[in-house]
Amino acid sequence: MNAQFTDNDGRLNWRRLGYTARSAFAVLLSLTVLIGGGWFVYSKANDAYIAWRTADDYLGEGTEDVQIVIPRGASITQIGEILREADVIKSTRTFRQVATRSGESDKLQAGRFNLKKQLPAESAFKMLLDPENVERLMVTFPEGTVSVRQWQILERPANAKIGLTYADMEAAAADPSIYQLPGYANGQLEGFLFPSTYQVGEPAVASHLIGTQVAQFNRVADKIKLEEGAQALGVTPRNIVTTASIIAAEVSNAKDQPMVARVIYNRINAGMPLQMDSTVHYAVQRWDTVTTTAEERANPSPYNTYVHKGYPPGPISNPGESALLAALNPAETDALFFVTVNLDTGETKFAATLEEHQANQAEFQQWCQANTGRCSG
Structure with missing residues (x-):
């Protein structure tokens, strides 16, 4: 036993023990009051801070x-x-x-x-x-599509968030003079709405999207030196774009495009009509088939290259960089004809004589017969 709690004879001094216990209790009680009061003050201060914060701000990590x-x-x-x-x-x-x-x-x-x-x-x-x-809202315009079909793409469910309609684009295209078209475009948008994938700003503005496509065409034309290349070939820049537009509409495989370019130039130089179904499709504004009817091929439109020799008046689709490069860099061949014999693979065969071409056409017809509904409407 601690000496402070005993008498000289070693017996327990209850008075001293009681006094010490009362003192300890008083100290403990004081501490309890102080701590409890501090917590009370802290709690009230924290509540006030939270109330102040939440009056003008949310707390936490958000909800939905x-x-x-x-x-x-x-x-x-x-x-x-x-x-x-x-x-x-x-x-x-x-x-x-x-x-x-x-x-x-x-x-x-x-x-x-x-x-x-x-x-x-x-x-x-x-x-x-x-x-x-x-x-990011993105829209993709495939190579070789005409303006009307590009604008229809905007109305697909996948592009609903963009909020632009065919009518919006038509209205924005009504005055082509507001766009930075090259001089050889002759104020025509067709052929100069560069096909690519674009990020669309919000709220979407039709004229901004058209302007972006035209600007991209100008950048690509500068990069590939379109005007200089046209001069070297003895072809106008406009006819380079027109040739590229036919190439893009006729074949999808980039490896075949220089060959198609040369076929076009060979036929032009030989005084032959181009006889490209893609130009007839543009003339009659129908693109749901790859072939054309006799009636369509008789259409008097200046874009119908079965009726009129030489280039059509202008582009019949919007070509991408590969088609433009093909028009500037045609392959070396004496071919005058071509036909895509398999629409799934895009396999295209070329011929220098009508007999060879007719054999290729027969192969195409066989494919069509085996794939009912794929070649004509």
Whole structure:
């Protein structure tokens, strides 16, 4: 037993023990009051902080997913309003303060973003700057398609988010003079709407998309030196594009395209009509078959190369880079005819004589007979 709790004779001193116990209890009670009071104060202060924060901001990591479209030229305040109306953030003012303090508000861009509802303003701002959250709207225009068919592609379900219709594109194409077409386009869009995959800004504007395609044609034409190459061949730049448009519409395999280019030049130089079904399709505005009827081949349109010798008045599709290069770099051959004998593989056969060509045509007809409905409507 501790000496402070015993008398001189070694017996337990209950008075001293009781006094010490009361003192210890008093200290413990005081500590309990202090701790309890501190926790009470902390709890109240934390509640006040949470109330202050949530008055103008959300806490946490957000709730359900949501897509937001930020239009071109939107200010920080306008972006904040869009986010607030979609319940992504709680306060436009708080979002504006976060963006301004960050020093990165100039990095905010237009577009469609994958966000969450009920985010802290700072989290929403960071997500808008993260490229991983951008939902890019893309549209692909295949090589060799005419303008009308390019614009119809925009109405497919897969492109519904773009929001452009055939009518929108037709209206935007009504005045080609607003686009930076090369002089040899003669104010015509057909042939100069470069086929490629494009990212479409939001909200989508038809004239912007057409302008982007024309600009891409100009870039490619400069890269491959189209005008210089045309001069070297003794062909006008416009007829290079027209030749490329026929090539792109007739064959899909790039390896065959220089051969088709040479067939076109050989027939032109020999004074023969081109007799290309693709030009007849353009003349009658029908593309659901690969062949043409006798009635269609008699159509008087200047684009009908069965009726008229030489080049058609202009391009009959929108060629890509491979077809343009083929028109500038034709193969060396004396072939005057060609026919694609297998529509699945794209196998194309060339001939220098009518007899050879007729044999190739017979092979094509055999394929058509074995694949009912694939060759004619």
